Amino acid sequence: xxxxxxxxxxQDWGKFLEITNGxxxxxxxxxxxxxxxxxxxxxxxxxxxxxxxYCKNNGDIESMNLIKNTVATLDWYVDDSVxxxxxxxxxxxxxxxxxxxxxxxxxxKQYEYVLANY
Numbered sequence: 490x491x492x493x494x495x496x497x498x499x500q501d502w503g504k505f506l507e508i509t510n511g512x513x514x515x516x517x518x519x520x521x522x523x524x525x526x527x528x529x530x531x532x533x534x535x536x537x538x539x540x541x542x543y544c545k546n547n548g549d550i551e552s553m554n555l556i557k558n559t560v561a562t563l564d565w566y567v568d569d570s571v572x573x574x575x576x577x578x579x580x581x582x583x584x585x586x587x588x589x590x591x592x593x594x595x596x597x598k599q600y601e602y603v604l605a606n607y
Contacts, residue, residue, distance in 0.1 A: 495536040495540050499537060502527065513525065522567070530566055
């Protein structure tokens with residue numbers, strides 16, 4: 490994988506995390522189906538490791554650490570059947586449902602704040 494390809498995948502991965510990660514964690518906790526990733530898990534990991542090595546070799550410790558911090562989130566993406574089995578159990582759990590409802594309340598509060606202040 491070239492550096493340019495790795496950086497493109499990193500950018501897509503970053504956008505994916507920014508847009509979807511909170512919602513996916515709210516829905517699946519830390520067992521999210523791998524099929525929801527923008528690329529195969531191994532491809533994302535290869536791209537991130539390529540960039541980490543590049544940053545390390547160029548003394549860009551800050552960027553290296555930022556990229557490293559996203560690597561751990563890949564652990565939350567597991568085999569689809571494992572994730573869906575866990576989700577099915579969660580959907581039958583009252584505590585989970587209550588937590589899920591609180592997430593919706595939080596989103597409503599955020600929306601109301603935006604309406605009132607912007």
